[in-house]
Amino acid sequence: MRARQAALPVLAVAAALVALWYAGAVALNWQVVAEGRARGGMPPDAWQTLAGTMSFARPLLPAPHQVAEEVWRTAFATPLTSRRSLLLHAWITLEAALAGLAIGVAAGVLVAAAIVHVRALQRSLMPWIIASQAIPVLALAPIVIVALGTLGLEGLLPKAIIAAYLCFFPVTIAMAKGLEAADPLARDLMRTYSASRAQVFWKLRLPASLPFLFASLKVAAAASVVGAIVAELPTGAQAGLGARLLAGSYFGQPLQIWAALVAAAVLSASLFGVLAATERLVARRMGMRA
Amino acid sequence: MITAGLALLVAAGFAVAIAAAHAGGGALLLPGLVVLVGLAAWLVQRLTRLGEGRGWRARAIALLAPLAFGAVLLALWEALVVGLAVPMVLLPAPSAIAARMAESAGLLAEDFVQTFLRAVLVGYALGGALGFLTALLVDRVPFLRRGLLPVANLVSALPVIGIAPIMVMWFGFDWPSKAAVVVVMTFFPMLVNTLAGLAAAGALERDLMRSYAATHAQTLRLLRLPAALPFVFTALKVNAPLALIGAIVAEFFGSPTVGMGFRITTEAGKLALDLVWAEIVVAAAAGSAFYGLVALAERAATFWHPSMRA
Structure with missing residues (x-):
C-alpha cells in the first residue's frame, strides 16, 4: 500500500x-x-x-514512440556486429566507463589513504585537489587523447583515463573524510589493544569508510559515463555513444541522437542501480542499518 | 628563520636547475632535482607544522604550505619538460604556455567573452533562477514534490551533456544553444537543493510562525527562505564548474569559429598544444574565480550559519 x-x-x-x-x-x-x-x-x-x-x-523533436522505435530497431533488431547496432556502441562506451571507474576509484582510495596518514600531504595536497574541482576537467579530454595518441595509445585506454580522472576527485574527497570517520571510542579501543597502523586501517578505518565510499561511487559512476562519452567527441572516434551523438549532429539525424541519449541514460541508471544494490547488500552483511 | 633560509635555498636551487635545463645541461639534472624535491618536501612539512598554531601568523603560514607545494610542482614541471626535451605535443613547459598566452592574448579574450561572459553566465543565471522558482512552486504542491523529486534525482545522475547536439539543432550554432545546455545542467541541482533547503526550517520555528497567524508568504520570507539559503548556495557552488564544463563541451558539437571549446578541439587537432593549454589555464582561472566569488557571496549572506562560524 x-x-x-x-x-x-x-x-x-x-x-x-x-x-x-x-x-x-x-x-x-x-x-x-x-x-x-x-x-x-x-x-x-x-x-x-x-x-x-x-x-x-x-x-x-521526435515523438516518444519514434524514439522508442528507433531504440528497439537499432538495439535489438540489428545484428550485434553491425556498425548500426546501438548495443555495440553502448558496450564500447560502457567498457571505457567501467575501466575508468576502476582506475579512478583505485587511485582515489590510495591517495585518500596517503592523505589520511601523512599530515603534510593533507595540508598541502588537499587544497589543490579541491581547487582542481573548479578546473573544467572535461576540457582536458582533447589534450589527453592527442598526447596519448602520439605515444601510440588509442582506443580504450585514453577514454578510460579521462573517465578515471573524473571519478578520482569525488572518491578521494569522500574517502579522505570517510577514513577519518571511525568512532573515536573505537579508535581508542584499538590503541588500548596496541593495534598497528595497518591493523587500524584494515579493521577500523576501511570498514567505517564504506558508506562514504558508496556515496562517492554513485557520483563517480555517473561521472565515468559522462567522461567516456565526452572522450569520444574530439577524436572523431568511430564508435561509442559519443561518436553516435556527434555523427547524428553532423548528418542531421535527430532520431540517432535521441536513441544514443536514451542508451546513455540507461547505462548511467543501471550503473547507479547496481551500485545501490551492492551498497544495500554490503550494509546488510556488515550488520548496518540500511 | 631556518625555514625562510631553506625556502630561499630551494627557490635558488630550482632557478639554477631550470636555467641549466634551458642551457642544455641535462646530465646533472636528475640527481639535482631529486635532492631539491627532498628539500622541498621537508620545507612543506615544516610549513605545515608551523601553520598549526593559532593567530594570524600561523594562518598566513598555513596558507603558504599549499602555495609552496604548487610552486614546487610548477618548477619541477618546467625543469623536467625542458631538461628531458619532452616534445610539446606531450606536455608543453609552463614557460612555453605563458609565452603563448602573452602572444595570443587577443584571441584568448575573444574566446573568453564568447564562452564565459555569454554562454556560461547567461545559462547559469537562467538555470539557477528557473530551478529556484520551480522549487518554490513545487513546495506549495506536495503531490508535485513527491512526484518530481525522484525524477529530478534521476536526471541528475544522467549524462545531461548529451543534449548538446539537440540544443544546437534548436537554437543554432551560436552561444544561445550553449547557454541552453547550461540551463538544463544547472536547473536540477538548484531544484533539488532548494527543495531540501525549504524543508530545513525547524518544526518549532514553524509552529511559532503559525501561532503568530503568519501567512504562507510571510513564513516563506521571514523563516523558510533564510533557512534555505545555505542549500541554495551549495547549488550555486556546485553549478559554477558545471556551467563552465557544459558550455565548453557543448562547443565540441559545433559552434561559430570562436569560443574556448571550439579552440580547444581545433587546436588540439592541429597539435598546437601550447594554445590548448593556454585556453585551459584561462578556463581554470575563470572557473576558480567564479567559484571563489560565489563562496565569498555565501560567506556574506549566510554568516550566521554554524558552518561559517567555525
Missing part, C-alpha cells in the same frame, strides 16, 4: 512529462511538416499535418 502511494505521484509526473513531450513534438514540428505539405502541393489539412508531426523522419 505504501509503495503504491509513493509510486502514484511519480507515475503522474512521468505521464505528464510524456504528454508534454507529445505536445512539444506537435508544436515544434508543425511548421516544418505544414511547409513540406504545401511544397508537395497537398491541401492544408490539420489532421494530416498532425499525423505528419508524429512520424516525421527528421523532426526537431
